[in-house]
Amino acid sequence: MTVVTDMADAVSSALSEGDMLYLGGFTHLIPFAAGHEVIRQEYEDLHIGRATPDLIFDRMIAAGCASEVTFSYAGNPGVGSLRAFRRAVEEGVPNPIEIDEYSHFGMISRLSAGAQNLPFVPLRTFVGSDYPEHNDHIRMVENPYESEPEEIPVVPPLNPDVTIIRAQRADENGNAQVWGITGDITEAAFAADTVVLAVEELVDEDVIRSDPNRTIVPGSVVDYVVEEPYGSHPSYAQGYYDRDNQAYIEWDEISQTQEGIEEWLDEWVYGVETHADYLEKLDTGQFIDLLPKSNYATPIDVGDY
Amino acid sequence: MTVVTDMADAVSSALSEGDMLYLGGFTHLIPFAAGHEVIRQEYEDLHIGRATPDLIFDRMIAAGCASEVTFSYAGNPGVGSLRAFRRAVEEGVPNPIEIDEYSHFGMISRLSAGAQNLPFVPLRTFVGSDYPEHNDHIRMVENPYESEPEEIPVVPPLNPDVTIIRAQRADENGNAQVWGITGDITEAAFAADTVVLAVEELVDEDVIRSDPNRTIVPGSVVDYVVEEPYGSHPSYAQGYYDRDNQAYIEWDEISQTQEGIEEWLDEWVYGVETHADYLEKLDTGQFIDLLPKSNYATPIDVGDY
């Protein structure tokens, strides 16, 4: 059964210390508000995973939430380094973290194996690189056919205890619709034991059922649904608000030191109770700047049969 | 480069005697008009493939186009047997055919391996069945991890020489959009050397670009685009026309004998020059009966960025 609730309740109900937590959304619909809530609830021993850790993992790592990180690109996109991630890996600050890394293709293949209950999936990457030497999860399988290649790399399933994803809209049953970059959302949801879905808008079931091809995660795999407008800020939601690039650039400055991040967290995460309070602290002008002009998709007729 | 042309030209340009020809579309958007054109052009040695052969393969087999059939469910859906298919397998009428069969999952997995250039893909099916004993394409691979199962079935790629698919709409570059059941269309297109795309409507590029998530086949893999309204009759196009169930039921009668089919082909395939002529022969009432009431999807805003 899917429960409609708020993020504080969804996180505390779904997530236990020691869990593997995956935050879905490839460069789009990143669950920032959810990550902030995890920080606020002071988890200390999570194995966190994302293809693109982005600023949210920098914050969770600096806050001491993580003991291990699974990822494929740990950068501040378009800006540079993820400084807290680097400090943890290079200097063990605020605590050492284990890393488990892949290429993007390797990462999404692990989620896909997890989503479809396969012991492994083959893929044409890693050969000729140094990854297999440093990651025992990447193995080789012989090709049983008379074709090339004779052996091929495989990766095993990744099955998060909890996946948190976002969507533009869903109904109360958790049937979620996304447009724009859909990324790893479907695989991350199907691979997980427990799924928390946060949406820009909770809509009537009729809205979802009017366009079933748009549903990328079915309610039957969703456990908690949270309505949380602007919950991806400073990431974006296609058609709802743009990426706040200024915030990404500013993070490069804020994250120069662990202390700088701690101050930021005190003000923007620990210092507020909910994501709504966080939004209150933003300038109105930011909301206006980030709002795209409308640009509707040409309608389709599904037909009344 | 994608060429906009008619079906007669697309078929004769794309398809050579001896080719493997795949007709995509799982129970929806079946390329009937294309199949009729193949019959009209009197091919005699094709290896034809479809998950659900449906009436169109019954016709192609009876017309003597096929020497081999790859499939996963050879029935008249909701009605019963495919009688021409059975006659070919059971009695070699009008000619013997080889068969290469899978479950639906095995079939789509073969196309997927072909589409993604993999030597094989693993799947949890066929174990405990008699398929592996009769189909050397189904093999086993050892699991290199300490997980279950110890070994798992795999299937090799299926790479058709030519795939013919249909879509509700596409632009002149062949960017194709489908709603309703999308089936095997994407994999069948990516797996093939040459792709013929037939659509209900050729639309302006702006229509396609207004809703990029709806594009399931990109123009870059499409070689020929044909505008052919009602080209799936008696199959259907979601939102455009319903399945002509009466035609499926009547086929059960028509196909009782090879002669019955030949008569039907004389009238409806050999006796007409194009699909437009075939449509001319239908009753106006049929078009009206098959037209669904309109039922538009709730619009989405992609945003103007």
Next chain:
Amino acid sequence: MVEYTDTELMITRAARELKNDDTVLVGVGVPNLACNYAKRRHAPDLEMVYESGTIDSNPSKLPLSIGDPVLVTNAGGVVPMLQGFQHYLQGGHIDAGFLGGAQIDKYGNINSTVIGDYDDPDVRLPGSGGACDIASNTDRTFIITSHSERRFPEEVDFVTSPGYVDGREGREELGLRGGPEAVITDKAVMKFDEGGEMYVETLHPGVTREDVLDATGWEISFADDLGETPTPDAEGIELIREDLDPDGVYTGTSD
């Protein structure tokens, strides 16, 4: 006493196997009627998935095939064929599935491929479709069929869809999920014992042990507490005849 046909009894009995929170992979025909019946009576949240990739379908009328447009309109989702099999079925999200077939043996193995020799068939049947995949990856599968010796041989000519293979242990060793749960015929309801062998749980009203033995290709056993199959009520019959199959496409004849 309400009058009912064999098919109506099979529909209502099969519907009882479905729970409110099940996700069921529906076949066409009688299984489709059974699922829609269950959804209207006791399982309003039943999620109906079709192998064509329609998720949580709400058909406004009876679909003739598993890929009709009526399964799309008003559905919760539609996914590509590959995703339906990979994420939903193989991923373990299907609780119940319906299978049919020309032959069923005592371990619930099903043949829908060929009568006679595979390479030189007496009768070529349609083949697996999704059946082998459903039989291999669903928690509970149900078989609805008419009951005759021809349909219930001791051994099937070809295993299209594995049941308990050569017993529950055999199936488990092969790593297959779940297994056959019940076989519902026009004579009886069969379940599977600890060893994975079919036995008769209830007889339909008016059917004798001998009727079943005569129509089964092996010495099938009977439950110690052999009961009678519950029959449809008036409301159920009305639902089927007025609403689910008003044209009598599937319920017009008893086979």
Next chain:
Amino acid sequence: MVEYTDTELMITRAARELKNDDTVLVGVGVPNLACNYAKRRHAPDLEMVYESGTIDSNPSKLPLSIGDPVLVTNAGGVVPMLQGFQHYLQGGHIDAGFLGGAQIDKYGNINSTVIGDYDDPDVRLPGSGGACDIASNTDRTFIITSHSERRFPEEVDFVTSPGYVDGREGREELGLRGGPEAVITDKAVMKFDEGGEMYVETLHPGVTREDVLDATGWEISFADDLGETPTPDAEGIELIREDLDPDGVYTGTSD
């Protein structure tokens, strides 16, 4: 004589490598500018694909990341991440791709993972992202980077993205598609010889052989017909400064 920055030269030179019917996997920053430049000048049909799954993007303004919404609006398609990698990249539909990195060796192997020891790094870099996948599955890859000894060691600390591995034969034996085609720096343009080793094809105006040798970690060789890199024309510079990067985000500085 038109004035230009190093970056502007790199953009215009890289753009020349792209053909009108190419499908290119675009990176952000300078590669993005090079692709958009090519599309506006000589390759109007260039299909730009981003690793976020946007297909045939037509960005109205410069995206800061490979996943910006401007890459979706007006695109020909958007596919899930898995499909982008499986169908487009691994499926062999990407003709050209751009790669960056902290270190490039003489066989075009690239390191974007770590400086120093993997388990005890001096500098932890972002990692592969799609780079290893692109390097393994693209017909022609291009590397755009600044030129210094630190960036061009004889051997990289970690092979993130395989180039010719230990030579063209080595790459071929591993079953990898294509390989590195050109390296474009702020000093020169390098190509790869028959053995898969990097050599200097052209020097940028004002750059000497010694400048390149000093900035390269091994004795790099020079083409017999060593030429000079063609420089941007006025129209090209205007396109970059007025249209493609009006805020000078990438072209404002020369590194």
